[in-house]
Amino acid sequence: MKKRQLLITYLVTIILIYGLWYVLSLLLGSNLLPDPFVVLRQGVLELDKAPFWSHVGLSLYRILAGLFFGFILAVPIGLFLGSNERFDRLFAPLIYLGYPIPKIVLMPIIFVLFGLGDMGKIVLITMIIFFQLLITTRDSARKISKEVIYSLQSLGGNRWHFYRHVVWPISLPGIFTSLRIGTGTAVAVLFFVESIATRKGLGFYIIDAWGRADYSTMFVGIIALSCIGIILYEVFDLLERKLCKWKNI
Amino acid sequence: MSNSLLCVESLSKYFPGLNKPKKVLEDVSFTLSSWDSLAIMGPSGCGKTTLLLIIAGLLQSSRGSITIDGEPINGPTRKIGLVLQEYGLFPWKTVEANILLGARFQKLKIPEKRLSEFKSVLGIEGLDHLYPHQLSGGQRQRVALARALILRPALLLLDEPFAAIDAITRERLQDRLLAVFGHRQFSFIIVTHNIEEAIFLGKRILILNNKACGLCTILENPGVGDLHYRTKPGFFELSTRLRNLLEGLD
Numbered sequence: 478m479k480k481r482q483l484l485i486t487y488l489v490t491i492i493l494i495y496g497l498w499y500v501l502s503l504l505l506g507s508n509l510l511p512d513p514f515v516v517l518r519q520g521v522l523e524l525d526k527a528p529f530w531s532h533v534g535l536s537l538y539r540i541l542a543g544l545f546f547g548f549i550l551a552v553p554i555g556l557f558l559g560s561n562e563r564f565d566r567l568f569a570p571l572i573y574l575g576y577p578i579p580k581i582v583l584m585p586i587i588f589v590l591f592g593l594g595d596m597g598k599i600v601l602i603t604m605i606i607f608f609q610l611l612i613t614t615r616d617s618a619r620k621i622s623k624e625v626i627y628s629l630q631s632l633g634g635n636r637w638h639f640y641r642h643v644v645w646p647i648s649l650p651g652i653f654t655s656l657r658i659g660t661g662t663a664v665a666v667l668f669f670v671e672s673i674a675t676r677k678g679l680g681f682y683i684i685d686a687w688g689r690a691d692y693s694t695m696f697v698g699i700i701a702l703s704c705i706g707i708i709l710y711e712v713f714d715l716l717e718r719k720l721c722k723w724k725n726i
Numbered sequence: 727m728s729n730s731l732l733c734v735e736s737l738s739k740y741f742p743g744l745n746k747p748k749k750v751l752e753d754v755s756f757t758l759s760s761w762d763s764l765a766i767m768g769p770s771g772c773g774k775t776t777l778l779l780i781i782a783g784l785l786q787s788s789r790g791s792i793t794i795d796g797e798p799i800n801g802p803t804r805k806i807g808l809v810l811q812e813y814g815l816f817p818w819k820t821v822e823a824n825i826l827l828g829a830r831f832q833k834l835k836i837p838e839k840r841l842s843e844f845k846s847v848l849g850i851e852g853l854d855h856l857y858p859h860q861l862s863g864g865q866r867q868r869v870a871l872a873r874a875l876i877l878r879p880a881l882l883l884l885d886e887p888f889a890a891i892d893a894i895t896r897e898r899l900q901d902r903l904l905a906v907f908g909h910r911q912f913s914f915i916i917v918t919h920n921i922e923e924a925i926f927l928g929k930r931i932l933i934l935n936n937k938a939c940g941l942c943t944i945l946e947n948p949g950v951g952d953l954h955y956r957t958k959p960g961f962f963e964l965s966t967r968l969r970n971l972l973e974g975l976d
């Protein structure tokens with residue numbers, strides 16, 4: 478039932494955007510804004526070509542790797558700090574100092590340190606995901622009530638049980654929320670880092686088509702990058718509904 | 727008493743305060759035999775929850791000693807079960823998972839028969855796959871009871887377990903508790919603000935008073951388990967005595 482609703486919402490939105498786009502392209506002229514049906518045809522052609530898929534694959538790889546490393550670094554640290562007041566007080570200033578720094582301005586330094594290849598890009602995405610996840614994980618782990626801790630101990634639970642059965646489940650909804658938000662930022666950063674000093678990835682694909690004034694190809698790239706964002710968002714949403722049933726009933 | 731299960735001797739607890747330590751419990755002593763019950767009463771903030779937490783091995787006392795079966799308590803033990811004021815159920819676990827939590831932590835196998843027996847005595851069959859927030863307050867309370875009882879503790883500590891429940895349901899739950907008590911033969915300590923409840927459930931009643939620290943009175947209760955006691959003259963005498971003690975008049 479819900480799945481069908483979601484599908485319908487997406488379909489209606491796509492049709493609306495297409496309609497609006499078509500009207501705008503008529504008003505502005507197809508030099509500025511290509512006819513959406515031309516883009517669609519171009520897209521279908523591109524889907525058949527190997528280079529297009531290698532751009533998609535590389536972008537997807539970079540963003541997934543960034544999300545993965547951000548996750549496995551931030552979540553354990555966040556769970557630990559959120560449930561250990563003493564360490565938290567020690568590290569909180571550091572985190573609050575690091576969080577608001579726009580990580581993207583560190584790009585030159587990171588590229589110098591990690592090179593212009595995949596590594597530098599992944600490190601940058603990891604850093605952005607890391608801070609966002611760290612803050613939300615830590616904050617949700619801090620919401621644990623005394624009652625729950627006392628119950629756990631009186632039932633014979635140990636430190637491991639505490640993390641596995643209390644801290645982790647209580648933090649999971651927050652983790653998914655920040656993964657979803659983080660995905661949006663990560664896609665934007667991905668586009669930015671792929672638009673310079675590389676010949677691979679959707680960022681390059683878009684900028685390259687733009688440079689050649691091949692607007693319909695450029696739009697195909699934009700749509701492909703958006704699709705990556707949307708799919709990741711929906712996957713996290715689905716996982717949250719599966720794993721945090723208690724929150725959604 | 728030779729067969730005492732729990733022995734609390736001149737127990738005191740101070741919390742660190744702003745200027746001087748905050749006295750919460752002062753010189754509390756009592757014993758509890760096996761298959762015994764004790765009701766604890768006292769004004770809000772006098773240290774009832776603190777006392778239970780210390781007995782459960784979750785808080786350190788400042789002075790005094792507590793032993794269970796002759797062994798000092800210095801941490802949570804399997805012999806003691808605890809049901810907290812706010813239930814302490816895990817909202818992210820189903821009823822079934824909540825009930826089996828202790829068994830899971832301690833790697834115990836709970837026989838299916840015992841599980842279904844407790845569920846039926848406490849009247850919580852068919853709730854297995856619901857989450858705590860889908861239950862009524864009374865159901866949540868019974869799940870918390872089941873979770874503690876299923877581990878068969880020698881001593882069960884109950885902190886205002888029926889406080890947030892309407893009078894009729896409360897009486898039913900009291901009956902259920904006594905029914906389990908009758909055939910499982912454990913001991914329990916119940917903290918309550920309700921004089922009738924104290925007289926119905928506690929073989930003895932302990933009154934803590936924070937105005938005069940160290941004043942800790944224990945009354946024998948002839949009316950325990952007797953539903954009709956509340957219509958008898960002894961009841962009025964006892965409840966007046968309790969009320970006076972609680973108001974610090976006695």
Ligand SMILES: Nc1ncnc2c1ncn2[C@@H]1O[C@H](COP(=O)(O)OP(=O)(O)OP(=O)(O)O)[C@@H](O)[C@H]1O
Nearest residue numbers: 741742748750768769770771772773774775776777
């Ligand atoms: N961790 C703590 N640190 C400092 N003071 C505390 C702490 N825990 C409890 N207290 C204080 O100890 C006193 C007794 O608290 P406790 O929770 O035992 O009261 P209570 O008798 O259970 O009250 P109620 O009937 O309202 O539940 C209170 O004044 C409380 O403020």
Ligand SMILES: [Mg+2]
Nearest residue numbers: 774775811885
């Ligand atoms: Mg209390």
